[in-house]
Amino acid sequence: MFQTILSRIGWFLLLLLLQVLVFNHIHIMGYATPMPYVYFLLILPSNTPRWLYVLLGFLLGVLIDIFGNTPGMAAATMTAIGLITPLLFNLFGPRDQDKDDNILPSMRTMERWPFVRYLLTAVFLQCVIFFSIESFSFFNWTFLLINIAGSTVLTTLFCIALELIRKRP
Amino acid sequence: MKTFLDFLRKYNFFFLFLLLEAVSFILLFRFNSYQGSVWYTAANNTAATVNKLYYEAMSYLNLGDVNGRLTHQNTLLTQENAYLRARLGELSHQPTPTELNVRQTLANYKLLDAVVVSNSTKKTNNYIVIDKGSSDGVRPEMGVVGGGGVVGIVYLTGPHYSLVIPVTNRKSSISCRVRGLGFFGYLQWSGEKLLHAYVNDIPRYAKIKKGSIVETSGYSAVFPPGIFIGRVNSVGNSPDGQSYRLDITLGTDFATLRNVCVVMTPYQAEIDTLKAHAAEQDTHDALNGLERIQ
Numbered sequence: 001m002f003q004t005i006l007s008r009i010g011w012f013l014l015l016l017l018l019q020v021l022v023f024n025h026i027h028i029m030g031y032a033t034p035m036p037y038v039y040f041l042l043i044l045p046s047n048t049p050r051w052l053y054v055l056l057g058f059l060l061g062v063l064i065d066i067f068g069n070t071p072g073m074a075a076a077t078m079t080a081i082g083l084i085t086p087l088l089f090n091l092f093g094p095r096d097q098d099k100d101d102n103i104l105p106s107m108r109t110m111e112r113w114p115f116v117r118y119l120l121t122a123v124f125l126q127c128v129i130f131f132s133i134e135s136f137s138f139f140n141w142t143f144l145l146i147n148i149a150g151s152t153v154l155t156t157l158f159c160i161a162l163e164l165i166r167k168r169p
Numbered sequence: 170m171k172t173f174l175d176f177l178r179k180y181n182f183f184f185l186f187l188l189l190e191a192v193s194f195i196l197l198f199r200f201n202s203y204q205g206s207v208w209y210t211a212a213n214n215t216a217a218t219v220n221k222l223y224y225e226a227m228s229y230l231n232l233g234d235v236n237g238r239l240t241h242q243n244t245l246l247t248q249e250n251a252y253l254r255a256r257l258g259e260l261s262h263q264p265t266p267t268e269l270n271v272r273q274t275l276a277n278y279k280l281l282d283a284v285v286v287s288n289s290t291k292k293t294n295n296y297i298v299i300d301k302g303s304s305d306g307v308r309p310e311m312g313v314v315g316g317g318g319v320v321g322i323v324y325l326t327g328p329h330y331s332l333v334i335p336v337t338n339r340k341s342s343i344s345c346r347v348r349g350l351g352f353f354g355y356l357q358w359s360g361e362k363l364l365h366a367y368v369n370d371i372p373r374y375a376k377i378k379k380g381s382i383v384e385t386s387g388y389s390a391v392f393p394p395g396i397f398i399g400r401v402n403s404v405g406n407s408p409d410g411q412s413y414r415l416d417i418t419l420g421t422d423f424a425t426l427r428n429v430c431v432v433m434t435p436y437q438a439e440i441d442t443l444k445a446h447a448a449e450q451d452t453h454d455a456l457n458g459l460e461r462i463q
Contacts, residue, residue, distance in 0.1 A: 021219070049182070054186045062193075083182070083186045
């Protein structure tokens with residue numbers, strides 16, 4: 001249990017630092033910015049209470065906001081993703097399991113494609129919410145769509161990379 | 170009531186969500202336009218530290234570029250420094266009495282200040298290079314004077330530099346005379362000591378004392394009459410024994426020569442010489458006339 005908490009804190013800090021120090025400075029063509037911190041919520045054990053999803057999402061979002069100077073944006077996004085993630089897991093996760101079973105979502109436990117769909121949906125929602133809040137209008141909607149599409153692709157790629165690295169040991 | 174509490178308990182995450190969403194949007198609306206909150210500033214100290222670390226790391230990657238720019242700038246500043254130093258040296262230069270005298274003599278002439286950039290004193294035929302050339306109006310055959318008197322004559326000019334044949338060159342031959350007496354001869358460098366020169370062809374009957382002043386005669390168009398050259402050190406026989414030869418100590422110290430002036434009015438010297446001759450002629454005629462009257 002303690003070890004699990006430690007590893008979660010490790011993931012939390014790792015993704016936070018990666019975002020603040022590396023990914024926040026990537027703007028491919030001025031559009032796509034990878035935001036793979038959502039990965040932290042996606043790989044939480046399935047029996048995590050839902051309020052903890054929401055709270056952890058909010059905390060991670062606030063910290064990223066503070067470092068990235070985007071007050072409230074990532075916090076609002078991640079709170080929403082924290083609410084949605086358990087639903088998505090129910091949607092894409094293995095059906096034949098008991099509800100009380102503790103599953104750590106990954107490519108191994110969920111099969112490859114369900115996990116990728118789970119990931120893609122969550123990342124897409126994250127990007128939609130984040131960039132909608134950022135622009136806060138649909139006036140420049142082509143720009144917004146390119147932003148969302150580019151960032152979704154980039155974030156998904158980085159999350160898959162993280163997943164592949166995590167799977168190895 | 171119980172069902173309501175159960176409802177609350179069951180969907181506590183949703184209320185937490187609403188609460189945190191509200192907080193997020195408060196943050197969003199509050200700090201996107203106004204970031205001066207105490208909490209936010211305090212939190213941002215940490216953020217600033219982390220961001221500073223990031224930019225410090227990034228600055229290492231730019232060091233090559235920065236270094237190149239600094240080297241370039243350094244070169245420019247060094248050049249500027251050297252130039253300003255040279256200017257300062259020129260400006261803080263204190264004029265000697267001889268220089269004032271020379272300046273006074275040359276008051277009606279256009280003088281061009283120049284700096285000696287290359288100078289030799291150890292050879293038999295020494296040359297001086299000054300930093301003014303044909304683009305500044307310097308032409309061959311112009312006279313060059315310094316703080317100690319006559320320096321030499323411009324021999325060749327380039328666009329920005331000129332070659333001067335100084336008195337300390339065996340080819341140099343400047344017309345000169347003894348001040349107050351009018352005996353004239355040609356100045357020749359001895360070739361042995363730097364400040365030692367001869368004036369040949371002084372007639373035997375001339376009574377010249379040690380310490381007399383030798384100045385330019387004005388018999389050429391190069392120098393106006395009356396510019397200090399040096400003082401008589403001793404009077405000796407010329408090699409052929411027909412006349413005296415004056416040993417002169419030159420007024421210009423060629424070893425430390427730095428600031429010179431080019432006499433820029435080439436024909437003025439000629440004109441002044443003619444005027445001087447005319448005046449002499451006048452007094453001569455007047456004296457003759459007086460004698461005739463008497």
